[in-house]
Amino acid sequence: MNASRLALLFFFFALATTLTGCDAIAGIFKAGMYTAVIGIFIVVALLFFIVNKMRGPRS
Template identity: 75%
Template sequence: MTASRLSLFAFFLALATTLTSCDAIVGIFKAGAITGIIAVLVVVALLFFVVNKMRGPRS
């Protein structure tokens, strides 16, 4: 495993252990439905980007 993948894994592990899903949902509902939809779309886009970067170029 390369250093960049290891650091990315460590970042996501730290994020998963410090931010509980209940806290995230409470924050989304306080901010409003539109903001929640935008936040979900941004997270999905980021995950798609990270997965595509980890796969490498397609031939």
């Protein structure tokens, strides 16, 4: 096992032993919501940038 996989396994073991089931699930969903919001913001900003580049320079 490489070091990163061992660290990940230790992290999940620590989570499993320190958090109750509901707290763990709530943390996963909260992280998912924040990740989705940030991802949507990045995609919209990228699309806005691409559309502005395709329009060309404004005179």
